[in-house]
Amino acid sequence: xxxxxxxxxxxxxxxxxxxxxxxxxxxxxxxxxxxxxxxxxxxxxxxxxxxxxxxxxxxxxxxxxxxxxxxxxxxxxxxxxxxxxxxxxxxxxxxxxxxxxxxxxxxxxxxxxxxxxxxxxxxxxxxxxxxxxxxxxxxxxxxxxxxxxxxxxxxxxxxxxxxxxxxxxxxxxxxxxxxxxxxxxxxxxxxxxxxxxxxx
Amino acid sequence: xxxxxxxxxxxxxxxxxxxxxxxxxxxxxxxxxxxxxxxxxxxxxxxxxxxxxxxxxxxxxxxxxxxxxxxxxxxxxxxxxxxxxxxxxxxxxxxxxxxxxxxxxxxxxxxxxxxxxxxxxxxxxxxxxxxxxxxxxxxxxxxxxxxxxxxxx
Numbered sequence: 011x012x013x014x015x016x017x018x019x020x021x022x023x024x025x026x027x028x029x030x031x032x033x034x035x036x037x038x039x040x041x042x043x044x045x046x047x048x049x050x051x052x053x054x055x056x057x058x059x060x061x062x063x064x065x066x067x068x069x070x071x072x073x074x075x076x077x078x079x080x081x082x083x084x085x086x087x088x089x090x091x092x093x094x095x096x097x098x099x100x101x102x103x104x105x106x107x108x109x110x111x112x113x114x115x116x117x118x119x120x121x122x123x124x125x126x127x128x129x130x131x132x133x134x135x136x137x138x139x140x141x142x143x144x145x146x147x148x149x150x151x152x153x154x155x156x157x158x159x160x161x162x163x164x165x166x167x168x169x170x171x172x173x174x175x176x177x178x179x180x181x182x183x184x185x186x187x188x189x190x191x192x193x194x195x196x197x198x199x200x201x202x203x204x205x206x207x208x209x210x
Numbered sequence: 211x212x213x214x215x216x217x218x219x220x221x222x223x224x225x226x227x228x229x230x231x232x233x234x235x236x237x238x239x240x241x242x243x244x245x246x247x248x249x250x251x252x253x254x255x256x257x258x259x260x261x262x263x264x265x266x267x268x269x270x271x272x273x274x275x276x277x278x279x280x281x282x283x284x285x286x287x288x289x290x291x292x293x294x295x296x297x298x299x300x301x302x303x304x305x306x307x308x309x310x311x312x313x314x315x316x317x318x319x320x321x322x323x324x325x326x327x328x329x330x331x332x333x334x335x336x337x338x339x340x341x342x343x344x345x346x347x348x349x350x351x352x353x354x355x356x357x358x359x360x361x362x363x
Contacts, residue, residue: 044247051242059234073238074261077245077359081258084246111260150227168225197217200224 028176036093064162065108097181152203160196244317256355304330311347316340
């Protein structure tokens with residue numbers, strides 16, 4: 011039945027943007043349209059990627075988590091009764107999965123969620139080699155000394171600033187172009203770390 | 211005093227660094243789309259396995275064969291990959307042991323299936339190289355299916 015419906019008709023998400031587009035894809039995917047699921051994977055994987063990277067995963071583990079999260083969505087597809095909440099579900103699921111991977115890597119030491127949020131990511135960044143100049147290096151190093159929650163917020167702000175990620179902005183209640191008080195504090199921390207670095 | 215202009219400027223620099231230095235790897239979307247494109251997946255209850263961390267140490271990432279492990283709940287699967295010319299041989303061991311069905315999907319190459327022996331061992335030969343996913347169908351009484359994220363072999 012689904013095939014008949016979707017064969018000749020325009021896809022229901024065409025022309026839509028942001029959360030409306032995600033929700034239309036979710037509803038179509040729940041009805042069995044696999045191309046709708048592929049659209050979600052194509053358009054929201056960067057969101058999952060940056061949440062995974064903010065939560066202390068290296069690039070290899072983050073790649074696995076992106077796939078794990080999409081498989082988890084497929085598995086729970088019919089249980090997500092609020093299609094408009096997809097971006098929020100992806101963020102929460104990715105954080106949980108990242109924590110699970112890290113707990114395993116750290117010899118099964120359980121971190122409380124508060125402790126994990128406060129934990130700066132200490133991973134040395136191989137990307138340093140391609141940094142153009144010393145100021146970039148210092149800023150990128152300062153960025154990695156921020157709390158995970160700040161790194162996540164700033165990375166998602168970067169995504170939300172792009173038109174195709176309007177759903178991210180909506181999920182995080184981030185109107186385009188605005189810097190809320192929490193992000194202001196994160197930017198202050200970044201500035202302090204950055205200047206501390208360059209002064210030494 | 212901090213101004214919005216200063217925040218915007220710093221945010222612009224952060225955006226440039228994030229976009230240039232830590233973009234999503236090329237091909238990840240395609241690998242994720244392949245991972246979810248499993249036949250009849252709508253009709254089965256499945257569990258998502260995790261690769262163990264040893265994979266990176268074994269050097270499998272980057273195309274070098276080695277031993278990799280994945281697990282979910284009480285199930286652990288160890289896989290040893292040996293290059294045989296253009297193709298490869300996969301030796302696996304499932305714990306707890308049992309005659310479980312094993313399917314190896316390789317992107318653009320279809321899939322190969324076999325059944326583990328009572329000791330949980332299985333062998334697949336002449337497996338094409340590429341983006342690879344394993345599925346384990348636990349034997350009848352339990353009717354559990356386990357799927358992995360893909361790995362590039």
